[in-house]
Amino acid sequence: MENIINDKDVVFMDEKGYVHRIDIANIVGTGAQGAVYRGENKNILIKINQTKEENYLGKKIDKIKSLNLPKNLNFTLPIAKLNIPNKNYEGYIMRMMEDMKPISYLMKNSFKNIEECYNYYNQETGGLRRRLEILKKIAYNLYYLHSRGIVYGDISSNNIFISMDSKYTEVWFIDCDNIDYSYDIDYTIGTDGFCSPEIRKVLAPYNIGKQTNTIENDIYAFANLAFNVLFLANPFRGSILLEDNEDDSDDWWDDESDDEKKFDLGEVSWVGENDESNKPIYGLAINMDKMISPELKNLFNETLGYIGRNNPKQRPSLRIWYEEINNLLNNLVDSDDINSYYFSDIENKDYLIFEINYQGYKKNKRIIRKKEEVIEIKYCDLGIGKYSEKEKTYLKFSSKYNKNYIVNNSLKEIIVEQNHKLDGQEQIKIKSEDRKQVIKFEELVINIVEEKLKIKIIGEVK
Numbered sequence: 001m002e003n004i005i006n007d008k009d010v011v012f013m014d015e016k017g018y019v020h021r022i023d024i025a026n027i028v029g030t031g032a033q034g035a036v037y038r039g040e041n042k043n044i045l046i047k048i049n050q051t052k053e054e055n056y057l058g059k060k061i062d063k064i065k066s067l068n069l070p071k072n073l074n075f076t077l078p079i080a081k082l083n084i085p086n087k088n089y090e091g092y093i094m095r096m097m098e099d100m101k102p103i104s105y106l107m108k109n110s111f112k113n114i115e116e117c118y119n120y121y122n123q124e125t126g127g128l129r130r131r132l133e134i135l136k137k138i139a140y141n142l143y144y145l146h147s148r149g150i151v152y153g154d155i156s157s158n159n160i161f162i163s164m165d166s167k168y169t170e171v172w173f174i175d176c177d178n179i180d181y182s183y184d185i186d187y188t189i190g191t192d193g194f195c196s197p198e199i200r201k202v203l204a205p206y207n208i209g210k211q212t213n214t215i216e217n218d219i220y221a222f223a224n225l226a227f228n229v230l231f232l233a234n235p236f237r238g239s240i241l242l243e244d245n246e247d248d249s250d251d252w253w254d255d256e257s258d259d260e261k262k263f264d265l266g267e268v269s270w271v272g273e274n275d276e277s278n279k280p281i282y283g284l285a286i287n288m289d290k291m292i293s294p295e296l297k298n299l300f301n302e303t304l305g306y307i308g309r310n311n312p313k314q315r316p317s318l319r320i321w322y323e324e325i326n327n328l329l330n331n332l333v334d335s336d337d338i339n340s341y342y343f344s345d346i347e348n349k350d351y352l353i354f355e356i357n358y359q360g361y362k363k364n365k366r367i368i369r370k371k372e373e374v375i376e377i378k379y380c381d382l383g384i385g386k387y388s389e390k391e392k393t394y395l396k397f398s399s400k401y402n403k404n405y406i407v408n409n410s411l412k413e414i415i416v417e418q419n420h421k422l423d424g425q426e427q428i429k430i431k432s433e434d435r436k437q438v439i440k441f442e443e444l445v446i447n448i449v450e451e452k453l454k455i456k457i458i459g460e461v462k
Contacts, residue, residue, distance in 0.1 A: 022046055096161070134229070354368075
């Protein structure tokens with residue numbers, strides 16, 4: 001970029017005639033393909049690429065527009081091409097909220113002591129719950145792309161932005177010009193430390209074989225990113241780094257380049273793989289089993305473990321990741337110091353448990369909610385609904401002026417069974433978009449016949 005961004009006043013005009021001045025002191029990110037800068041207008045990002053072929057980027061932008069992605073997805077898509085006099089470069093502009101920073105802000109991994117680490121994790125950056133909420137939104141957006149056979153391409157800590165304020169969990173993807181249908185992908189890109197072994201080996205310096213980017217690589221890169229965000233550590237760099245070189249039979253560690261090759265090509269176990277030679281010792285990875293559910297840990301293993309590293313098609317989809325992250329969020333209990341704890345370690349009478357029982361093959365689950373004036377249960381919490389419904393509220397439990405109401409926001413009738421009669425009834429039918437009063441929420445059983453599930457409400461966490 002030195003040949004074009006070489007002074008303090010760089011101005012470009014886009015194809016619509018609008019002028020954009022680059023703030024060269026505010027570079028958002030760089031990569032093998034180019035660089036992204038903030039514009040003088042802080043809500044504008046400007047990407048400059050080195051030209052591969054005539055109008056290469058322009059063709060990609062036209063293709064992305066043809067995908068007709070919904071506006072509610074959080075992808076900063078190109079909105080106008082730049083007219084750059086130097087034909088060795090091309091670029092485009094995209095919109096972006098101002099108060100955002102790269103997700104790498106949540107991945108600091110060097111601390112003076114454990115107290116500093118916990119202060120950074122909980123007080124400065126929002127703790128476990130915020131991280132899971134952010135990862136859930138990332139998975140949700142990628143889940144949509146993948147459900148339509150679309151590949152994102154290069155998931156990394158520089159391509160995903162989050163709210164600067166730790167009270168919020170907004171997520172936006174930038175550098176989206178590689179989004180395309182999987183059958184049309186003609187490129188191979190990836191970021192060290194995130195991309196899958198089958199992609200990494202194709203890139204320099206290995207240049208082994210041919211492999212274009214895939215949905216499966218997106219999944220692998222997401223798992224890598226999620227581990228770094230949750231545990232402030234690389235999932236593959238554990239106690240194996242402390243190996244000494246006394247054993248001459250294991251001399252591959254003597255060559256630093258060969259050392260990295262083992263990691264890049266997936267020849268090292270991840271730290272949760274029960275490999276005695278590579279245990280979790282860095283960041284908060286040592287607390288993995290106390291921080292996440294066995295089900296979520298299993299997804300890491302299915303993606304980053306031996307099978308996932310060597311059989312891309314066996315990696316669990318982003319839909320499954322989204323659901324398990326949401327399940328974990330539903331089983332966290334928060335303390336006054338912003339820490340969040342997995343429910344199995346906590347007893348607390350200020351919470352309600354919603355036990356979800358399914359007819360058929362689905363595994364039963366729990367949802368924990370703090371007793372508040374309004375409690376919402378979404379489609380995703382119940383494990384039902386189409387993609388567009390997942391984040392919508394299905395049931396609402398309202399307590400006000402010593403009266404308790406159940407609000408049915410769904411399109412289906414529900415049946416509430418209660419031990420305490422109200423108006424002489426033990427059963428209450430609540431139609432779609434209606435509400436009914438109950439004496440209390442504890443010990444209620446809600447039957448959603450069309451979804452083949454029942455919800456039993458218990459009064460405290462045990």
